[in-house]
Amino acid sequence: MSFLLVSLGTAAAVYDGFFNLTFYILAIVGVTLTQNAVNVLNDYQDFKTGVDAKTRKTPFSGGSRFLVSGLIKPHSALLFGMTSLLLALPIGVYFILMRGGALLGIAVVAAVSVVFYTTTFARIYLGELFAGLNLGPLVIFGAYYVQTARMSIGTIAVGISPGIMIAMVLYLNEMPDIEADEIAGRRNLPILLGRKRAAELYAAIEIFAIAWILISVLAGMTPVATLLALACLPFAIKSIRCALRNYNNLEKLIPALAANIATAYVTLMLLAVGYLLPVIMRL
Numbered sequence: 001m002s003f004l005l006v007s008l009g010t011a012a013a014v015y016d017g018f019f020n021l022t023f024y025i026l027a028i029v030g031v032t033l034t035q036n037a038v039n040v041l042n043d044y045q046d047f048k049t050g051v052d053a054k055t056r057k058t059p060f061s062g063g064s065r066f067l068v069s070g071l072i073k074p075h076s077a078l079l080f081g082m083t084s085l086l087l088a089l090p091i092g093v094y095f096i097l098m099r100g101g102a103l104l105g106i107a108v109v110a111a112v113s114v115v116f117y118t119t120t121f122a123r124i125y126l127g128e129l130f131a132g133l134n135l136g137p138l139v140i141f142g143a144y145y146v147q148t149a150r151m152s153i154g155t156i157a158v159g160i161s162p163g164i165m166i167a168m169v170l171y172l173n174e175m176p177d178i179e180a181d182e183i184a185g186r187r188n189l190p191i192l193l194g195r196k197r198a199a200e201l202y203a204a205i206e207i208f209a210i211a212w213i214l215i216s217v218l219a220g221m222t223p224v225a226t227l228l229a230l231a232c233l234p235f236a237i238k239s240i241r242c243a244l245r246n247y248n249n250l251e252k253l254i255p256a257l258a259a260n261i262a263t264a265y266v267t268l269m270l271l272a273v274g275y276l277l278p279v280i281m282r283l
Contacts, residue, residue: 136163
């Protein structure tokens with residue numbers, strides 16, 4: 001996911017005539033470390049609250065189970081997560097020094113999200129918002145800005161659909177864990193809405209995310225070739241139909257979780273291709 005997000009922002013920079021290989025690699029490393037930190041610290045907090053011991057594990061939800069099974073010690077996970085965050089810090093500082101304070105805001109939001117995602121945001125109905133904001137517009141625009149040192153409405157626009165879809169990956173993966181999350185003190189949208197209304201909201205938001213790809217092209221914010229990302233539609237349709245039919249059946253909901261993840265990944269890849277294809281054709 002980190003690689004695809006940075007690659008999309010970098011592809012947008014290449015489309016505008018900018019590319020620095022060193023910055024590209026450093027951005028991938030920095031974002032990967034940051035995402036690793038939030039994932040590991042989330043596992044640590046879920047182990048401490050006992051939520052992972054109560055969830056039903058699926059290939060896409062229910063936690064990693066590394067701590068619950070004893071494969072990793074809790075203090076080792078905490079150390080690993082904090083070390084990942086600390087290793088990402090100098091990369092962020094380097095880019096701020098090289099490209100200016102415009103990246104400072106993104107770095108602060110990312111750091112706050114890593115530290116407070118599980119302990120705070122996931123308990124006040126903001127978990128999905130911060131996941132989609134960070135693993136979407138902020139990373140994509142940040143990767144673009146690292147290359148170009150300039151603002152771009154188009155790059156912000158192209159990050160909206162992936163950001164929504166990544167938020168929906170978290171959102172739909174929360175549905176099998178509603179009871180366990182609620183006992184552990186988490187507060188997310190599926191808990192607030194209940195499974196039926198949560199599935200209906202998921203369908204509406206996912207449809208908007210796909211429609212936004214077309215809207216941004218028609219508005220002239222993104223290249224026409226980014227319409228290639230509409231090839232995600234079969235995966236999205238499968239996920240939406242399955243979620244609407246099987247929101248109360250965990251086993252039958254699993255294909256929706258898989259198709260939902262595929263929708264986000266295919267969209268990211270093809271949006272990047274949509275930026276690179278016109279460049280290749282100009283060569």
